[in-house]
Amino acid sequence: MELQQMRYVIAVAESNSFTRAAERCLVVQSALSHQIARLERELGAKLFERTSRRVRLTPAGAAFLPAARQCLDAAERAAAEVAAAVGEIRGRLAVGLIPTVAAVDLPSMLRDFRQQYPSVRITLRAGASEELVEQVKQGTVEVAFLGLPTTARPEGVDARELARDRLVAVVAPDHPLAAETSVTLRRLSTEVFVDLPAKTAGRTQSDQAFAAAGLTRDVAFEVTTAYLTSRLVEQGLAVAMLPSAYAPQLTGVTTIEVTDAPERVEYVIWNRYDRTPAANAFLTLLETQRKRAPVRLKRT
Known part of the structure; x- marks a missing residue:
């Protein structure tokens, strides 16, 4: 089982098409189909039902997909950790935000972050504060900016009050x-x-x-x-x-x-137990740009 095969399966599952998946993965369709068929033989189960009109996951494919995504995430994380060990920050960074975030000039901050760490691929995900807290807990978002009433505080994550x-x-x-x-x-x-x-x-x-x-x-x-x-x-x-x-x-x-x-109250939050090198770099930049006393981000 190879990581590339997992990428092909995910591409087909997300596009519902072998043709579009091949275009997305920059390979010819025959090569993509061959690799998926090879993986199916190894697993002893069909991952997709193919008809002349559509492609969809079989029950086995639906069971395989989440694990495949986790494997690819783990592989990317391993590569990012190795790169960080030799002084290079790369990988992916998912940043969540509420639509009315105001305590931080996020576009300006992302410009500065991008200049310093051009190898990091950034995803922005807008959502409600309570959704962002759950996504940070689950690890699908590394850092998030949210707003809460004064009667509430982020739970299950590390947080810093911004404004x-x-x-x-x-x-x-x-x-x-x-x-x-x-x-x-x-x-x-x-x-x-x-x-x-x-x-x-x-x-x-x-x-x-x-x-x-x-x-x-x-x-x-x-x-x-x-x-x-x-x-x-x-x-x-x-x-x-x-x-x-x-x-x-x-x-x-x-x-x-x-x-x-x-x-x-506006907060920045991050995962309590697992911070990627890119997330660490992002939080360090935030701390610098807030122009506060040189103290480390603390849990609340």
Whole structure:
């Protein structure tokens, strides 16, 4: 069993086509098919069902796929560790982030990281804070930036607090509130809202604030990106509450201070037990760019 055979199986499984898999792997289709057939003979089981219209995994193939991915990940990790031992950082780095990350200028940081470590391949994965925590625990994401209410902390991972921020109201430029310098939660509670899905960390901070004030609100729109939030607000369909540090990135809307606004805490998190050389280099760069006292990242 060879690593290249595993790469071919994964490519076919992800593309549902031997032709597209061969193109992706930069080999002729006959060579790819031969190697997969050879692997199937060695395993004593068919990995794919082939018809004239489609290709799909057999039960044996479905069982083989996760282990094949783990083997390739382990091989890449081994190569990265050897490279790090002789002073070269390479491999892959998966960075997770919430859509409204504001404590770090991530594009600028990635530019600097790329200049220093051009051999590292970087994947960015946007998601909700609670999803990112689980992905870091599982090792599918090495480092993540997230935001949580002040009542919560990341669990099961190492973390560092980066910043605290208050939410502001975001309204359309022609909204009656647009001319106000500040607003209260009670006044906002009479408006229709767009917000993140219920029970997500980003939604919870606002829900808790309204509940603590004895207020309810109408969340008519649930979205998963700040871009869609601002566009719905711009069209006058709803108002929103977003972090004040993120608000300057918005266009076509007006922001207003909320006198009794909730706070959120931004964290950087990483796997408690397993950090790749690329993740170590990324965290070291973050520490440098934060321009804080020269102390090591600490667990919280």
